Amino acid sequence: MSTALPQSSAAATRVAPSARAGKYLTFFLSGEEYGLEILKVSEIIGMQSITRVPRTPAFVRGVINLRGKVIPITDLRIKFGMDASIEEESCIIVVQLRDVQTGIVVDRVSEVVALAETDIADPPDFANGVQTDLLLGIGKAGGRVKLLLDIDKVLAAHEAVQLAESTSAHAA
């Protein structure tokens, strides 16, 4: 597919095509398969008890103790508006963004796939405003479609909401 697409502002903010190729860790959320850049993954740990933190948005499940460090855990299913439940194979992927570590709860971890640029397509623009700007693209491998998350955006976007919520709660 050649890049003859008109440069809309949404497309302009996408990561440059050549930067998307690489290895992705894929996992399942509510039946859908997602992927995130393997270089950003610190580790994968089993589900453990998450301490709830009051007055945080619903998608912040709480915090856990990661070898002496307290890190927050996000539930992407809640963030994406899906049903949230603890599956038997649920686990936590620890992601390292710049100098911040966060964990995300996923239903099941799948595999690591290497995707070439040709395997990745831009997500279609859905008319009904579905949030596709959180995706780097849509990858195809092994006959299955994997939604590649721009994990920085996903977790950063929630920070902004976070701050807004907690400051308004504070001011109340």
Add this chain to the structure above:
Amino acid sequence: MIPTSLNDIVALLMQLEVTDIGDLSVLQNALLILAFENRASTAEQPHVARAARLLGTIIDGSSKNTIADLDAVSAALDQALNSSTNATEPPPPPPRAAREKSRSKAPAKSGTKTPPKSCASEAPPIAGESLPHDTDVSLLRDFLTEAAEYIAASEVALLTLEANPREPEAVNTVFRAFHTVKGTAAFLGLAHIAEFAHEAESLLMRLRDRQIHYGPACADLALRSVDILKALLGAVEDALVGDGALLHPPGYHSLMIALDGYNPAVDFESQEDAPTINAAPRVARVESAAEATIRVRTDRLDRLINMVGELVIAQTMIAGDPYMANSLTPDLTRKVTHAGKIVRELQELSMSMRMVPMRATFQKLARVVRDTASKVGKTVQFTTDGEDVEIDRNLVDILADPLVHMVRNAVDHGIEPSDDRDRAGKSRTGSVRLSAYHSSGNVVVDLIDDGAGLQRDRIVSKAIEKGLIESDRGLTDNEVFNLIFAPGFSTAEKVTDISGRGVGLDVVRRNLEVIRGRLEITSTPGAGTTFSLRLPLTLAVTDGMLVRVGTERFVIPLTQIHMSFRPEPAMLSTVVGQGEMVLLRGALMPIVRLHRTFSVRGAIENPLAALLVIVGDGAQRTALMVDELLGQQQVVAKPLGDALGRIPGFSGGAILGDGCVGLILDVRETMSLTTPLLKLAS
């Protein structure tokens, strides 16, 4: 025979054999004597020093290309010779000592300038220079660190001198500082720093030899010299990380000229009219050699402290393991407990390594007071108390800026002009006092001035004008005063370039938020204002009380807890059907239902079946309602993670004995989270 003049040395260089180490050593020795025993003029010195250094590399074999280096040596000596023949002095360049004598023989009476120095007679370069190509970066960095220490000591000494002009140790301290910096700078090829230090040193030498008096102009020059030296060093640092270009800081040339033309006669006369600005803090004499210390890289120290923290956690987890509780071998328990004791002591020790006394901050502030006071033409006496109080190194940095702003503000706006003070029956000299002490797990820093005080009404009207509040109904004095920290707020009638623009205090508030500090302000119009900064002592192993509310567990810092009890019906009452209160020993306190504040499910809702934990300081005591007390635990406080930001109500998370995270309650914030409800009620 050791050659003594530069010409002799150059002659020797022409003759010697490149391979003869003995000859080279003699040469190097001669160069070193020339450079460092004040026998070369300042223009020559850096070149001579450089030549000496290069020779050193040839001699000890570390030179990579002896021929090239030898060429460089003779080039350097050429430069030295050229610089001296360009001077207005007769060749051969007279030894430094002789020139000094001719200066000092011209006492105050003559009052005119001595022959201008070579650097001032040539047109000073407008652009700067650059770092020498062969600079040894690590040597340079060490130099910068050491020089910074010397400068800090100099400042203190100079301020002491203002209060006590005949204090000999102080003059020596400053003189030594400039002298050492000069020498090392020359060695490293930093010519302009060496030249500058030399000028300043000359002035200080006259002071030290009691040829001149420490008058106000002299004091000004001395302090300006320290400032310029700081700037020069800063330029070197910039050059190190940048492209090597060294810029002369503004004021450099004018100060050089001023230093050169300093006329003590004029200064001495004006001394009688000058107001005495007494800004020397009541400080113990600057220790000259005292404690044995060692330099440690801060990142290593931080890693050490982190590891010790994790050790504490690991040990707590071992000790808290169910197997330990059920263990039938008391031996094992004893050993684990013993290990625990050692670990805790290790923890305390490592924490103390990060603590620094407030002294350095106070000294910096003394300078700020002096400069601000003289700038606005007021006389202020600055006293300090509690320099030995220690706080975490990280806190010091964040605290410095707010304190500087607040102190400037106090001098500029707080203290009234001398005439006003006279009319109000106060002494003409204002007083600003800084006091640091520990109080219930916090470090408190009080800034007290005896100035005009804060006018509540003016603040309120200004705040209303700026739309910050609608009315001041129900606001305590402290809350009104805290409004002055809002961005853009200022009731100053005149905007000076120091303050009044409404910018400074906003910085204060933001910085304080970062370190979770609290600011309390009390003021009496006409009498003065007190700013009280309360800072939590970061981290450390806190003793906490683990409590359960429903399905969740929280940690309440033990220092905040007064007592806990199960209430009886007679003690409880409600206000306007909404706020609940409990009466204990004559004190009425509001009840905070933690399960409501934090939306916890499954908690006990009947106060008679729950426990009330009394927390808080002084008049603001509150009763927190919990389900049960789970026991005391030493916890290591951890920040909640940057991704979460600050969660109101909690100061951090703690790793509990079973490995889970327990949230540590910030008592004050928890109380303020529920106050709105109570306010409605009252």
